[in-house]
Amino acid sequence: MAALKDIRGNWAEVSFINLSGNKRLKISTHKVHSGVLVTSATVIIMENGFETHRMFQDYSYRVIVDRPKRVTSKVVEEQHGKLMDDKPKLLAIIGAAEAHYRDT
Numbered sequence: 001m002a003a004l005k006d007i008r009g010n011w012a013e014v015s016f017i018n019l020s021g022n023k024r025l026k027i028s029t030h031k032v033h034s035g036v037l038v039t040s041a042t043v044i045i046m047e048n049g050f051e052t053h054r055m056f057q058d059y060s061y062r063v064i065v066d067r068p069k070r071v072t073s074k075v076v077e078e079q080h081g082k083l084m085d086d087k088p089k090l091l092a093i094i095g096a097a098e099a100h101y102r103d104t
Contacts (some may be wrong), residue, residue, distance in 0.1 A: 002073070002077060003029075003073040003074075003077045003080070006030060010030060010031045010071065011030075011071055011072060011073045011076040012028065012029060012030035012031075012076060013028070013029045013030075013076050013077060013080040014026060014027065014028045014029075015027045015028075015080070015084060017090075017094065019043065019094065019097060019098060020101075022045055022046040022047070023043050023044070023045050023046075023097075023101070024044050024045075024046070024051075025041055025042070025043055025093070025094060025097055026041070026043070026044050027039065027040075027041055027080070027083060027084065028040055028042070029064075029079050029080035029083075030076070035067065036065055036066070036067050037064075037065070037066045037067065037068055037071055037075065037076065037079055038064070038065050039062075039063045039064040039065075039079055039080060039082075039083050040061065040062050040063060041059070041060070041061045041063055041093045041097065042058070042059065042060045042061075043058045043059040043060070043097050043100070043101075044058075045058065058100075059096070059097045059100040059101070061093065061096070061097075063089075063093065064079055064082065064083060066079060
């Protein structure tokens with residue numbers, strides 16, 4: 001997948017990994033308002049045809065935080081790919097996300 005412009009005109013990239021039940025792990029890389037480039041893993045739950053995420057309840061983890069000089073499509077794709085290509089780290093995040101729901 002390639003980086004695309006988001007609604008604010010910033011480069012962003014998103015990938016999804018199916019988890020158990022009606023949950024999906026959303027891996028997103030985007031620039032936040034402070035100018036920092038963040039790659040995060042967030043669980044979204046499919047409910048009645050909608051994606052939901054309950055802040056402070058559903059799993060969320062900032063995996064990579066960086067402050068590049070410029071946030072270009074190439075920079076976003078490289079940072080996003082860095083996590084997606086790191087299978088041990090990705091499997092650990094998936095395990096932590098699944099455990100979050102077993103423990104609640």
